[in-house]
Amino acid sequence: MxxxxxxxxxxxxxxxxxxxxxxxxxxxxxxxxxxxxxxxxxxxxxxxxxxxxxxxxxxxxxxxxxxxxxxxxxxxxxxxxxxxxxxxxxxxxxxxxxxxxxxxxxxxxxxxxxxxxxxxxxxxxxxxxxxxxxxxxxxxxxxxxxxxxxxxxxxxxxxxxxxxxxxxxxxxxxxxxxxxxxxxxxxxxxxxxxxxxxxxxxxxxxxxxxxxxxxxxxxxxxxxxxxxxxxxxxxxxxFIQFHPTALYGEVAKSFLISEAVRGAGGILKNLDGDRFMKRYDRERLELAPRDIVARAIDAELKKHGHPYVLLDISHLRPSKVKKEFPNIYSHCKELGIDITKEAIPVVPAAHYSxxxxxxxxxxxxxxxxxxxxxxxxxxxxxxxxxxxxxxxxxxxxxxxxxxxxxxxxxxxTSKHRQIRLQEWDESGTENAEEWVVIEHDWREIQHLMWDYVGIVRSTYRLKRAKLRLDLIVKEIESYYRKTRVTMPLLELRNMAMTAQLVVRSALLRKESRGLHYTTDYPKTNPKLATKNTIIHKND
Ligand SMILES: Cc1cc2nc3c(=O)[nH]c(=O)nc-3n(C[C@H](O)[C@H](O)[C@H](O)COP(=O)(O)OP(=O)(O)OC[C@H]3O[C@@H](n4cnc5c(N)ncnc54)[C@H](O)[C@@H]3O)c2cc1C
Known part of the structure; x- marks a missing residue:
């Protein structure tokens, strides 16, 4: 101890x-x-x-x-x-x-x-x-x-x-x-x-x-x-915030293309060359809040079946681009994209809770x-x-x-008086042998959350996600009880529980507000204006 x-x-x-x-x-x-x-x-x-x-x-x-x-x-x-x-x-x-x-x-x-x-x-x-x-x-x-x-x-x-x-x-x-x-x-x-x-x-x-x-x-x-x-x-x-512009591509690993790029004058276009933000937020265009830009990109991707949209700052002075965004410039350059000459392929990605x-x-x-x-x-x-x-x-x-x-x-106050705490008990546990279980569950949670609990939601998809997550959480808990703990197992257990909390909260909110958008309740309900969705194990 x-x-x-x-x-x-x-x-x-x-x-x-x-x-x-x-x-x-x-x-x-x-x-x-x-x-x-x-x-x-x-x-x-x-x-x-x-x-x-x-x-x-x-x-x-x-x-x-x-x-x-x-x-x-x-x-x-x-x-x-x-x-x-x-x-x-x-x-x-x-x-x-x-x-x-x-x-x-x-x-x-x-x-x-x-x-x-x-x-x-x-x-x-x-x-x-x-x-x-x-x-x-x-x-x-x-x-x-x-x-x-x-x-x-x-x-x-x-x-x-x-x-x-x-x-x-x-x-x-x-x-x-x-x-x-x-x-x-x-x-x-x-x-x-x-x-x-x-x-x-x-x-x-x-x-x-x-x-x-x-x-x-x-x-x-x-x-x-x-x-x-x-x-x-x-x-x-x-309320999970999806950043509208992460670099698209297998190797790119959702590298962030900062909001500041749009702040400096970056323009969003779909692959047909259309500056689509004018149809979603005529006044603020690319500088609309993140949820609006992320949903606009999501809608464009779904409408045209394109894998990404383009963020263009090639019209700015190259020296300004390199000076203000040295990290983004060099990261994209390493991946073969010269952002002073060509547009950056971007997709939305989960960013902030x-x-x-x-x-x-x-x-x-x-x-x-x-x-x-x-x-x-x-x-x-x-x-x-x-x-x-x-x-x-x-x-x-x-x-x-x-x-x-x-x-x-x-x-x-005085310090906690000396108290006696239970030692960690690993009796009856064994080393993890089925690594594929952990890997599979990890991938399943990520895909499930992306497909069913993403930028645009529906009650049907949320309920499907809940059913599957409830089962995954149960299975992981039982595996956890008989397995000697490792970091991947502990992270998986926490991810599953956190995903479950996201879905439960999303199901509780029967309106669209801020980052939570559901096609079943597309409007904001003024009666829910001050209602946080509080979940407590002991309730
Ligand atoms: C790519 C990117 C760009 C961002 N840009 C901005 C920005 O420009 N401006 C802005 O305001 N915000 C930005 N954010 C958000 C901001 O960075 C984070 O919200 C903020 O840094 C969170 O700080 P934190 O200390 O709460 O958590 P973190 O910085 O994430 O630190 C969490 C720490 O907890 C440790 N930890 C986690 N679990 C365990 C565990 N079980 N046991 C022990 N240790 C654990 C982690 O290893 C880490 O050290 C950005 C986020 C990302 C990912």
Missing amino acids: IETDVLILGSGSAGLFFALEVAARTKLRITIVTKKERYESNTNYAQGGIASVLNATDSLDSHIQDTIVAGAGLCNLGAVETLVNEGPDRIRDLMKLGAKFTREKSGKLHLGKEGGHSANRIIHSHDLTGKEVERALLHAISKHKNIKILEDHFAIELLTDHQRLDHKKKVHHKPRCYGAYVLNERSEKVEIISANVAVMLATGGCGQVYLHTTNPMIATGDGIAMAYRAGAKIANME CGGVVTDLNGKTNIDSLYACGEVAMTGVHGANRLASNSLLESLVFSKRAAEDLATSSKA
């Missing part, structure tokens, strides 16, 4: 910033566990930037308004105001930590524009913003003696009152989190990491449940599944001592659709608030 004061699951922007903010306020011992290398996260792949009001000609009200418009009536106003009002200070915090953002010749920050924003307010580091944020945060962490990072450690399950040996003597009415069971992938042993003060869930999103996704392999919905099993409230999982573990504005969940921040959390900021570049900002704003909350409450 490893003992720490604060246990953080995940080393993306939310987990790392939280660690730094706790370390700045307390002397607590902090342990970050992360399932692969420390930098491997969605954060590391973020390209476009971070939205924040840092220009006198822009206004906080305008950023709030844009966020609410994108959120299609479901945003929590208090959460949006907090995000936008505290955003500029969090950007300054990042710069103080050493993050370098792109500047104009005059030395002023270069502010980009993205779909749905009514002003230039995207702070970025060329088209590798996430990498720079991750680098700066990891560098700052390396200087802290109180923060330890355990790579190749996979969090399996949150430890709550259920795993207490003195279960009957428990005094809390509210369930409480005491740490996690963690698979050390190097020793292949499952360890208990107990947290005396609190656990932060910062495990990111779940893009891997879909066949096409911009997310790296780590995004298997582990935190959402773990939290749900532990009794946390999960909400709005039907607006739903997740329900938290208040301090990152607190309904389980005592369990915080959640970043993409795994549902703060109410995004509502039914996330405005571009609001997610990195959300991870910073709310993890700082969680750190402040933890620092105040850890001073006020």
